[in-house]
Each structure stands twice: as structure tokens, then as C-alpha cells.
Amino acid sequence: MPTIRPWDAAPLRRAFAGLDPAGLAQEWLRHNPAYRRDHAATMMTGKVDAEAWRVCARRWGLRFPSRS
Numbered sequence: 238m239p240t241i242r243p244w245d246a247a248p249l250r251r252a253f254a255g256l257d258p259a260g261l262a263q264e265w266l267r268h269n270p271a272y273r274r275d276h277a278a279t280m281m282t283g284k285v286d287a288e289a290w291r292v293c294a295r296r297w298g299l300r301f302p303s304r305s
Contacts, residue, residue: 272297 253261266272279286279293294301
């Protein structure tokens with residue numbers, strides 16, 4: 238992502254113009270170093286640990302639609 242000066246928000250607005258709130262949140266998380274570290278640490282458990290994923294999701298305010 239290019240560096241945006243605080244007084245030049247037009248390129249940033251254009252980059253995110255087509256995103257809905259969920260898409261914007263996803264982009265924010267994708268670029269957040271703390272989230273990336275947390276996600277990587279959860280992945281490194283080496284197995285599908287549902288409780289670890291629930292804890293990670295809760296920590297970052299993630300919600301997943303329930304399956305029917």
C-alpha cells in the first residue's frame with residue numbers, strides 16, 4: 238500500500254470506495270501487524286483447535302455466519 242500523507246486522503250478514499258464495512262474491516266486486519274502475528278500463532282498450533290480460534294476471533298471482534 239502506498240504511503241498516504243494525512244492531508245492527501247483522496248487516494249485512500251478511492252482505494253477503499255467499493256468496500257462495504259466488512260470489506261474495510263478485512264483490509265484493516267489484513268494490514269495489521271498485531272493481527273497477523275496473532276493469526277500466525279493460532280495457525281501454528283498444528284491442529285484445528287476450535288477453542289483457540291474462538292479466542293482469537295473474540296479478541297479481534299470477528300464474527301462468522303453460522304452454518305445451516
